Amino acid sequence: MDSRKQRLAWKENTIGYLFLAPSLLLFCMFLFYPLxxxxxxxxHLTDLRGHVAAFAGLENYSSLLRSEGFWNSLLVTVKFTLLTVPAGIAAGLLLAALTHTKLKGMRVFRFIFSVPVAMSVSTSSVIWMMLYHPTTGMLNYGLSRLGLAPVQWLTDPAWALISISLMTAWMNSGFNYILLLSSLQGIREEIRDSARIDGSSPLRTFFQILMPLLSPTLFFLTVVSVMNAFQSFGQIHILTKGGPAGSTEVFVYSIYKEAFVNFQFGTGSALALVLFVLILLLTWVQFRFVEKKVHYQ
Structure with missing residues (x-):
């Protein structure tokens, strides 16, 4: 009887691994092998075709630490993260708080606020490129109507990173909005009714009662948003190409430029591994310290 159970378990495990085999093969091809x-x-040092030319040891890593471009890209990435992550989550939370009620016509607004999640990076970049146009863009037109001077949104080093961050926060707001709205709708109505009976104001109810219940979703969005911010590339490549004067050259764009513009695949690989370690450390820090403040129901 035991041998029959063992054969049945072995058969079930074999069938399970066969179903997993295509996914495991794809992971090996596109994740583990590139890593x-x-x-x-x-x-190693490489030639222009990416072939290994010589063993370099830790020279690629030490040259990165001595490079001003490395520290500049790291600083720009940190600024970009600080500008986009809180703004994107705050925008999603505000829109979710305004539209989670069951008023007539609210579904139209929910659809509009969810649109960014369905748009690709390239499409969003083209739209915002037209908005940021120095002469025909809507933003400068609005400034001119207010009697203000036009802004060189993408060519002024003081504004370029802010402009990219504004667009990225808008792109992220759709995903954040959907998750936060779902979390708000998942909170039992009895909790709001009890707070209302106790005389709690809407603002107090939201910040002292609903916000702690939303903390797991907010924590998840923070972790995911930080990882996405450190891996942002498409909008920078389309709108500014890391310029002007390196003011928008985030970490991933430095990897792209080093590997596929300068053809230094060894240094580019070292940069990619440094990015991997940075994201790993940031995620660990968030789970180690920030998660303690999360209120799980």
């Missing part, structure tokens, strides 16, 4: 290849290349 191991990047580790290998980061310790």
């Amino acid at each position: 191991l290849k990047s580790v290998y290349l980061s310790f």
